[in-house]
Amino acid sequence: MAPGWHRFVLENGRVILTLLIGDVLETLPQLEARIDAWFLDGFAPARNPEMWQPALFRQLARLSHRGTTLATFSSAGIVRRGLEEAGFGIEKVAGYGKSGT
16 A cells, blocks of 8 residues: 555444554644544564654554554553553553464
8 A cells, every 4th residue: 555644434434444654753743633543553663663752652642532442563661661651551462472462
């Protein structure tokens, strides 16, 4: 998929999926919305340290509301601490990976 904003309207408008493909630190500041659910696919901080910055966590918090959920494959300490400092509650759940959690 090409970089940029991609919006998909599903279920007769009941579900709107917006994909932002590109540098998250450049695209999120442009977004004005209330997000119900986040899925961050930015690789582990060791492979993509530019993404996992305090600016990212501030933008996620700015766009979220009390019931917003967030999922990411990364359970690295920098990600957990950054999300907690931005006001997110963190819960690690079983999933896929080397440890199975």
